[in-house]
Amino acid sequence: MNPYEYVETHRDAFLDELFEFLRIPSISTLSEHAADVRRAAEWLKAHLEGIGMTHVELVETARHPIVYAEWLGAPGAPTVLIYGHYDVQPVDDPEGQWQSDPFEPVLRDGNIYARGATDDKGQTLTQIKAIQALLASGQMPINVKFVIEGEEESGSDNLYPFVDQNAERLAADVIVISDTGMKSIDRPSVVYGLRGIAYMEIEVRGPRQDLHSGMYGGVVHNPAQALVEILAKMHDEQGRVTVPGFYDRVDEVSAEERAELAKTPLPEEQLRSETGVPAAWGEPGFAIHERLAFRPTLEINGLVSGWTGEGAKTVLPAKALAKVSCRLVPRQDPHEIFGLVRDFVRAQTPPTVTSEVRLLHHGMWAVVDLKSREMQAALQAYEFGFGKRPTFVREGGSVPIVGALQRALQAPVVLMGFGQQDDNLHGPNEKFALACFEGGLRTTLRFYELIGQRG
Amino acid sequence: MNPYEYVETHRDAFLDELFEFLRIPSISTLSEHAADVRRAAEWLKAHLEGIGMTHVELVETARHPIVYAEWLGAPGAPTVLIYGHYDVQPVDDPEGQWQSDPFEPVLRDGNIYARGATDDKGQTLTQIKAIQALLASGQMPINVKFVIEGEEESGSDNLYPFVDQNAERLAADVIVISDTGMKSIDRPSVVYGLRGIAYMEIEVRGPRQDLHSGMYGGVVHNPAQALVEILAKMHDEQGRVTVPGFYDRVDEVSAEERAELAKTPLPEEQLRSETGVPAAWGEPGFAIHERLAFRPTLEINGLVSGWTGEGAKTVLPAKALAKVSCRLVPRQDPHEIFGLVRDFVRAQTPPTVTSEVRLLHHGMWAVVDLKSREMQAALQAYEFGFGKRPTFVREGGSVPIVGALQRALQAPVVLMGFGQQDDNLHGPNEKFALACFEGGLRTTLRFYELIGQRG
Numbered sequence: 001m002n003p004y005e006y007v008e009t010h011r012d013a014f015l016d017e018l019f020e021f022l023r024i025p026s027i028s029t030l031s032e033h034a035a036d037v038r039r040a041a042e043w044l045k046a047h048l049e050g051i052g053m054t055h056v057e058l059v060e061t062a063r064h065p066i067v068y069a070e071w072l073g074a075p076g077a078p079t080v081l082i083y084g085h086y087d088v089q090p091v092d093d094p095e096g097q098w099q100s101d102p103f104e105p106v107l108r109d110g111n112i113y114a115r116g117a118t119d120d121k122g123q124t125l126t127q128i129k130a131i132q133a134l135l136a137s138g139q140m141p142i143n144v145k146f147v148i149e150g151e152e153e154s155g156s157d158n159l160y161p162f163v164d165q166n167a168e169r170l171a172a173d174v175i176v177i178s179d180t181g182m183k184s185i186d187r188p189s190v191v192y193g194l195r196g197i198a199y200m201e202i203e204v205r206g207p208r209q210d211l212h213s214g215m216y217g218g219v220v221h222n223p224a225q226a227l228v229e230i231l232a233k234m235h236d237e238q239g240r241v242t243v244p245g246f247y248d249r250v251d252e253v254s255a256e257e258r259a260e261l262a263k264t265p266l267p268e269e270q271l272r273s274e275t276g277v278p279a280a281w282g283e284p285g286f287a288i289h290e291r292l293a294f295r296p297t298l299e300i301n302g303l304v305s306g307w308t309g310e311g312a313k314t315v316l317p318a319k320a321l322a323k324v325s326c327r328l329v330p331r332q333d334p335h336e337i338f339g340l341v342r343d344f345v346r347a348q349t350p351p352t353v354t355s356e357v358r359l360l361h362h363g364m365w366a367v368v369d370l371k372s373r374e375m376q377a378a379l380q381a382y383e384f385g386f387g388k389r390p391t392f393v394r395e396g397g398s399v400p401i402v403g404a405l406q407r408a409l410q411a412p413v414v415l416m417g418f419g420q421q422d423d424n425l426h427g428p429n430e431k432f433a434l435a436c437f438e439g440g441l442r443t444t445l446r447f448y449e450l451i452g453q454r455g
Numbered sequence: 456m457n458p459y460e461y462v463e464t465h466r467d468a469f470l471d472e473l474f475e476f477l478r479i480p481s482i483s484t485l486s487e488h489a490a491d492v493r494r495a496a497e498w499l500k501a502h503l504e505g506i507g508m509t510h511v512e513l514v515e516t517a518r519h520p521i522v523y524a525e526w527l528g529a530p531g532a533p534t535v536l537i538y539g540h541y542d543v544q545p546v547d548d549p550e551g552q553w554q555s556d557p558f559e560p561v562l563r564d565g566n567i568y569a570r571g572a573t574d575d576k577g578q579t580l581t582q583i584k585a586i587q588a589l590l591a592s593g594q595m596p597i598n599v600k601f602v603i604e605g606e607e608e609s610g611s612d613n614l615y616p617f618v619d620q621n622a623e624r625l626a627a628d629v630i631v632i633s634d635t636g637m638k639s640i641d642r643p644s645v646v647y648g649l650r651g652i653a654y655m656e657i658e659v660r661g662p663r664q665d666l667h668s669g670m671y672g673g674v675v676h677n678p679a680q681a682l683v684e685i686l687a688k689m690h691d692e693q694g695r696v697t698v699p700g701f702y703d704r705v706d707e708v709s710a711e712e713r714a715e716l717a718k719t720p721l722p723e724e725q726l727r728s729e730t731g732v733p734a735a736w737g738e739p740g741f742a743i744h745e746r747l748a749f750r751p752t753l754e755i756n757g758l759v760s761g762w763t764g765e766g767a768k769t770v771l772p773a774k775a776l777a778k779v780s781c782r783l784v785p786r787q788d789p790h791e792i793f794g795l796v797r798d799f800v801r802a803q804t805p806p807t808v809t810s811e812v813r814l815l816h817h818g819m820w821a822v823v824d825l826k827s828r829e830m831q832a833a834l835q836a837y838e839f840g841f842g843k844r845p846t847f848v849r850e851g852g853s854v855p856i857v858g859a860l861q862r863a864l865q866a867p868v869v870l871m872g873f874g875q876q877d878d879n880l881h882g883p884n885e886k887f888a889l890a891c892f893e894g895g896l897r898t899t900l901r902f903y904e905l906i907g908q909r910g
Contacts, residue, residue: 219721219726220732221694233687292672323762352733396669
């Protein structure tokens with residue numbers, strides 16, 4: 001049985017296994033889910049042993065283990081390092097927007113609905129199942145190493161040192177990362193650029209504890225008010241970030257890149273229907289798809305202060321907190337950006353309150369060489385898997401490990417993403433289309449065959 | 456035994472009863488505490504029957520019952536209507552600032568610590584215990600009616616219609632309200648003015664659900680950002696409210712009132728040590744105590760949007776909510792102020808998001824006639840109870856029922872508050888000094904004797 005036939009005949013089993021994997025609520029950012037995160041790692045370990053990987057281990061870290069696995073039974077053939085993550089985003093759903101339990105996956109209208117369906121359990125399992133098919137069919141064209149972490153959604157703090165300290169052991173000819181998306185299954189695309197990130201907390205403090213707003217309102221600077229006044233100064237009326245120095249290292253974009261990107265525009269009409277917003281927004285002088293690909297942002301991810309429950313509480317809050325993240329583009333440095341924001345907040349904090357800015361996590365942007373032989377192989381593989389020649393795109397999201405792996409292993413990266421733009425990763429009703437799972441399997445099989453032929 | 460001796464000999468029993476009352480977590484604003492609120496009402500009903508009130512009933516409302524009680528056994532003597540409330544503020548304490556369980560009262564350094572200790576269970580029970588002492592000693596100088604509600608902390612929605620519809624039944628010669636404070640036990644004071652309130656929610660909505668901040672950041676207007684931009688526009692740099700028309704009905708304050716109030720200043724030093732803020736804040740042109748007494752405010756009581764948990768979640772929130780309240784001074788109207796804020800928010804909402812402003816509850820300001828015979832009796836009673844002639848003050852807080860009772864019953868109001876400025880009502884470690892309980896009892900007894908003599 002060739003690997004394509006193997007995949008066809010094991011369709012139902014693969015889906016059962018994915019559902020099993022998705023049922024584990026491995027939310028890495030919440031400490032109460034630490035045991036679930038470990039359970040997901042152990043599930044993966046057993047699974048990788050089951051498909052025939054010759055060495056599998058849980059690498060313990062200060063927090064969640066890294067699953068490492070290898071099969072090096074094709075001497076002389078090229079080695080592929082496959083990266084994925086088994087942790088998922090939290091599911092806060094106060095309004096009950098999830099139509100089904102996020103950790104009880106269901107198949108509805110050809111889509112698998114579950115937290116982690118596309119980000120990144122579905123995509124990670126696509127890679128594993130492709131390797132299983134190649135191993136089972138006895139036609140393994142490559143050597144393979146898996147690095148599957150459990151902290152991607154909470155900053156990958158322990159992965160970076162692991163990669164740096166194990167560069168020799170992880171050495172590979174190609175790095176494959178399945179943690180991005182395509183425009184849609186009808187418009188396959190390969191990501192060649194990603195934004196970096198600096199994720200911060202801004203806290204403003206006033207009185208030592210919450211006060212009665214009648215007894216002190218008007219004579220004590222309300223920290224919530226001071227915070228909104230600081231935050232409001234971070235953008236101008238047009239939506240440009242006003243933090244001094246923020247754009248200093250941002251490159252002009254070449255005409256060629258603009259032209260390539262113009263092949264996959266995001267019309268305002270489509271943005272409105274995808275998101276439900278009344279109108280698009282953003283920096284003047286750039287098309288919507290250009291803002292996402294080429295421009296850095298400063299975004300409020302969360303706000304909390306005082307009374308947030310039902311009804312009224314007449315409190316003058318002791319403090320106010322904002323979670324703020326910047327998406328970064330080539331040549332911006334996350335630590336430098338953090339410093340600029342910290343200095344800006346400091347300068348804008350009035351003497352009537354105090355403030356602090358903390359860097360929670362960060363990651364570098366990445367741009368992959370379009371002309372590499374691996375990227376050209378990816379083009380062919382996608383065309384085989386999805387029936388259409390893909391376009392090259394730069395994405396607004398961040399997969400900081402891309403840049404870190406590139407630098408540590410000095411190998412070309414291919415971002416083999418199979419999600420779709422509307423998969424709603426990080427939001428409610430996250431999904432992964434069955435057709436993407438299947439097309440992704442065919443693409444991956446062909447890609448490894450092409451890589452192997454070149455070995 | 457005269458009533459003063461009765462109070463002396465029943466000191467411990469009174470304290471036990473107060474502790475029993477304080478143990479019931481009657482948080483009216485949280486629907487999960489509805490049964491506790493009812494339990495507090497039933498406790499009060501039994502208690503009022505126990506002290507000899509001749510008619511006691513729970514008046515059912517759409518939400519929490521009103522406890523009504525009367526004793527009309529002194530024909531010809533004046534009738535006093537006593538108002539209190541048995542519900543309490545919520546206790547959200549994410550940082551564990553409460554030094555003891557808010558619903559397990561403890562006596563520490565001469566203070567009773569518990570949620571509701573001063574606001575308003577301690578003060579309500581002071582009134583009840585004074586009436587008990589007068590009844591038990593056979594020296595009852597007045598007729599008495601109690602109206603004790605369970606929705607003061609959530610807007611008194613059902614009390615207003617009850618008062619309006621029962622004006623005849625509630626008819627009284629004097630209205631006594633024990634729900635305010637004194638400067639301190641060493642500087643007794645009687646409140647003659649209170650601010651009104653308009654409590655609102657401002658909600659800004661953007662996308663129909665939370666989005667991935669990398670995939671849409673920079674092209675969709677972040678509702679949290681839009682909200683902070685709107686809120687930041689509500690004050691100028693000096694701390695004046697910028698909502699057009701906000702100050703239009705605010706009266707100039709007379710030189711006499713300024714002079715009376717200057718007897719109880721709030722020096723910046725004292726404000727800093729009471730609250731822990733680095734510096735005072737507020738409208739230029741007014742002393743700190745004047746801002747609290749005479750000036751309206753617009754205050755953020757709560758903020759919530761997006762990810763507010765531990766760590767990072769790279770979400771672009773679907774919506775952002777602020778709880779905002781205005782403290783109002785004479786001639787400002789809560790509905791008019793709500794309309795001004797709503798129009799301001801509407802005018803400041805960009806076309807890239809939508810917004811809504813909702814009025815959660817409101818209450819009128821009140822000013823009591825300083826020269827009334829009842830206020831003069833209160834002066835004497837305080838001097839007897841606390842050993843010092845009290846000053847008259849206007850307070851920053853709101854007890855909207857004051858104005859409502861004044862208007863419905865056409866009777867003079869006396870605000871017999873026994874709390875202290877630093878009792879931390881609405882915050883953590885709310886307390887009520889034992890000496891205030893005891894001084895309050897003596898003051899109340901003497902006040903009813905004085906009122907009775909005049910009957």
